[in-house]
Amino acid sequence: MKTFSRSVGMECGLFDELVDVLAQAEAAKKKCGRPSLSLENQLCLTLSYWREC
Template structure:
C-alpha cells in the first residue's frame, strides 16, 4: 500500500503535487537526493528502515502539511505510530 501511495503521488501533475505535499516535484527530488546521500554516509547497524527514504520524506511532508497524528499517519502508511515518531 505504501508504494502505491508514493507512486500515485509522484505521478501527479506539478500543481496537484504541490497542493498535496506543499513542495514542487523538483524540490521533492532535491530533498530526496540530499536524504539519500546522508543515508549512504550512515553506518548500517540495527534494524533496516520500514519505509524507503522517499516514503519517509513524503510522510514527513504530509505531517507538516496536514498536522495529522502519528497514529493516523502510521495507519495510512501501514506502520506503527512509533515508527512515524522521530
C-alpha cells in the first residue's frame, strides 16, 4: 500500500474512484480502435509522469 501511494501519489480508494470516473467517460466516447493499456494502467502512468515533472 505505501509503495503504491508513493509511486502514484494518492491512496488506493481515491485511485479507484478516479478509475470509475474514467470508465464512465470512456463509455460515453465513440470508440475507434482498442486501447493498448487498461484504464488503471493509463491512470498509473499519467499520475507517475505528473509526479516526476
